[in-house]
Amino acid sequence: MKLPANSDVPLLLVDVDGVISLFGFDLDSRPEGGFVNVEGIHHYISRAAGAHLRALANDFEMVWCTGWEEKANEYLPHALSLPGPFPxxxxxxxxxxxxxxxxxxxxxxxxxxxDRPVAWIDDDHEGCHEWAGERPxxxxxxxxxxxxxxxxxHVEELLRWxxxxPKRAAG
Ligand SMILES: [Mg+2]
Incomplete structure (x- = not known):
């Protein structure tokens, strides 16, 4: 369902690399997951990411916020059993x-x-805390x-937030 832009439902901006596609782990302690070939590049997709994102789907409007842009919809809803495509x-x-x-x-x-409530999960928020603090x-x-x-x-933190x-008055 596409919600109107002034909806009270918060946006969840979802990065992919470092959030869903993992890197930098020890090979001995690799998290559960599997490789997905995206235009010749093999991405290691976290198995847990699908369940975590599904647990948030009723409370947020999800939006891909990743250099993958539209490619996120081509590969990830299928790989993670998500109710996508997402904007x-x-x-x-x-x-x-x-x-x-x-x-x-x-x-x-x-x-x-x-003004729209925004939560943003990413592995890189460098320089963004001031932006977040100043956002109305x-x-x-x-x-x-x-x-x-x-x-x-992270899921718990997002659901609690x-x-x-605050709920805006209707009308
Ligand atoms: Mg990233």
Whole structure:
């Protein structure tokens, strides 16, 4: 179901590399998962990521927030048994002369607007905490570790945050 842009339902921006596609783990202690060939590149997809994301699907509107862009829909809903496809952000080069900031923030601001509650799980939030603090809408950064990706603790944190959001009056 596509929700209107001013919906109270929070967005969950989902990165892929370092959240769903894992790297940097010890081969001895590799998390459960399997390789998916994406245009010749083998990505190690966390088996747990599917269940974790499904546990969030009723409380968030999921949006891919990844350099994979539309490719996330081609491969991941099938690999993870997700109720996708999901909307996805597309990223462009920053305008010349603009203040350098995290490469995803312009697309996030354009998609979410200032007020919509936004949670964002990624393995790279460098320089984003100030942005999150200044955003008028409720904003939660959940930072994953690339060898582990999304965990049960992240799911709990996200559900708790969503449940505590102020409900706007109808109309
Ligand atoms: Mg990443």
């Amino acid at each position: 996805f952000l597309t990223f462009s080069a920053p305008a010349p002369g603009s203040t350098p900031r995290h490469w995803k923030l312009d697309a996030i601001d354009a998609y979410a607007g200032p 809408g409720p904003t939660l950064l959940v930072t994953a570790l690339p060898p582990l990706g999304i965990t049960a603790a 969503a449940a505590a959001l």
